[in-house]
Amino acid sequence: MHSKAKPGIIVTTKMMRNATPLKPRERLQRSAAEIARWKKEREAWMATLEPTLLFQRLFDHIPGVYFFAKNKAGHLMFASQGLMQRYRMPDDSEIIGRTDFDLNPDTMAQAYVDDDKRLLAGKAEVVERIELWWDSQGIPDWFLVTKLPLYDKRGRVQGVMGTLRRPDEAERSLPVFQTVAQAVEIIRRDFSKPLLIEEVARSCGQSLRQLQRRFQSAFGITPQEFLLKTRVLAAVRLLEETTLSASQIASQCGFVDASSFTQHFRKRTGESPAAYRRMRTTI
Structure with missing residues (x-):
């Protein structure tokens, strides 16, 4: 069936027609040379894509999950629509280049920055914790936060990316x-x-x-x-x-x-x- 979309764009959704469990196909073992070839293919493919229209856009369509990415200096480079809405910002132009201290009370911002420093210094590969944030009514509540370092092609840490979400039942x-x-x-x-x-x-x-x-x-x-x-x-x-x-x-x-x-x-x-x-x- 078709759902509503912008003029000229058709968004199609399909009902599940067969709920029978399926087993994955058995896979042949691949050689190291073939794997290396596909990694080069992936790198070449990534180089053709528009950086601002990559996979982070998926987070705009996952309810209750918020995505962000910051550079080494702590400036926001990407934020999902849900995150921008929490800060009452209409679009990307309002949030890009902002720091945690531009958006949050100092004590909250300092806690976020301290986490980032551990990742940027290589002292942690991932940060996962319960973090104080605020809900849609502006009242503090807990969120599960996951942060990972962002690397350049030489393996150097160039920033931090992360997600926030409310804990499930x-x-x-x-x-x-x-x-x-x-x-x-x-x-x-x-x-x-x-x-x-x-x-x-x-x-x-x-x-x-x-x-x-x-x-x-x-x-x-x-x-x-x-x-x-x-x-x-x-x-x-x-x-x-x-x-x-x-x-x-x-x-x-x-x-x-x-x-x-x-x-x-x-x-x-x-x-x-x-x-x-x-x-x-x-x-």
């Missing part, structure tokens, strides 16, 4: 998630209230020390810092999308008062709420 059943999942949901739900981490730990049937240790293992930060990051990121959205005063935003995001809000906001973004709003509204 099976992965969420793993102990590392289960030990902090309930705490995360409480913080995400109640961050605007006068929430105490000791109360969160009790609600989860854990001691404060247990929750802190397990949170640190999962996210690399304490539950207290997760709560503050959640509040700051919620405040960022209100600064960008509303004309509420600092006192009103402080109240809506769970800060004691405007002074406390300004202190925590500046510590995690490097600027005051007023300066942040002024820069974003004059660009």
Whole structure:
């Protein structure tokens, strides 16, 4: 059957007509010379392709998976459509050349850069971990991140590529998630209230020390810092999308008062709420 597409382009999808399991064909052993010939053929074929229209485009069609690639200096060279949408950027021209510090609060950006340094220095072949990021509502949540080094033809590392995705149900059943999942949901739900981490730990049937240790293992930060990051990121959205005063935003995001809000906001973004709003509204 045909699905809708741009004028002049026909996108065809087919129903599965035979669900009978099939065995792969038996393959003849190939010689080293034949394998070498095909590797040269592949290299020649790759040289004919347009670099900006390569395999990374597939990630635009995989729901919930985000792709990026950066050069050695940390500048973004590629990003999937989903990733650009998370940063509210309409197209590639908005994100190319940006760094993690251009896009994220300093503490989050520094964690990403530290990972990249390990890959660029050859100290790791792959980085896989649970990383603090934000969901479509702008609230921090966990994502599974995989990063790999990018090599040139001489085998030298020239950058980093990676994917981010939300963990599936099976992965969420793993102990590392289960030990902090309930705490995360409480913080995400109640961050605007006068929430105490000791109360969160009790609600989860854990001691404060247990929750802190397990949170640190999962996210690399304490539950207290997760709560503050959640509040700051919620405040960022209100600064960008509303004309509420600092006192009103402080109240809506769970800060004691405007002074406390300004202190925590500046510590995690490097600027005051007023300066942040002024820069974003004059660009």
